């Protein structure tokens with residue numbers, strides 16, 4: 529068993545969040561996820577996430593607070609997923625290293641086949657939306 533540390537961005541633009549589809553030939557090919565990737569050895573997580581968003585989507589984001597930490601095993605591979613909320617700075621994303629991307633509301637996320645590690649994150653986003661709607 530070995531652990532990889534992965535950072536992922538919850539990029540919020542009004543009521544929508546940016547999700548990305550993994551390339552067909554990649555591990556977990558065609559699954560949907562929150563954009564990001566593996567942290568390099570010794571790298572600061574927020575800096576690593578900014579680097580990954582630039583590589584994957586050719587855009588800058590302002591990385592803000594930790595939103596959720598997920599520990600998930602895919603067979604003998606342990607993924608520690610650090611999800612940060614990020615502020616959208618208005619640049620149009622470009623699908624550089626992902627197959628596709630979409631802006632979706634949390635209540636629309638059930639229509640996308642997310643990686644297993646992301647399911648608790650999707651649930652948390654949906655719960656927050658439910659609470660917000662209950663207050664309105």
Ligand SMILES: Nc1nc2c([nH]c(=O)n2[C@H]2C[C@H](O)[C@@H](COP(=O)(O)OP(=O)(O)OP(=O)(O)O)O2)c(=O)[nH]1
Pocket residue numbers: 534535536555556561562563564565566567607609643644645646
């Ligand atoms: N980026 C990202 N990866 C996720 C999420 N959920 C999840 O299980 N993963 C897993 C899939 C992969 O096993 C791993 C991320 O690896 P990756 O291949 O996307 O990372 P990378 O861009 O740094 O890849 P590489 O080409 O440099 O090897 O984490 C998620 O929401 N976002």
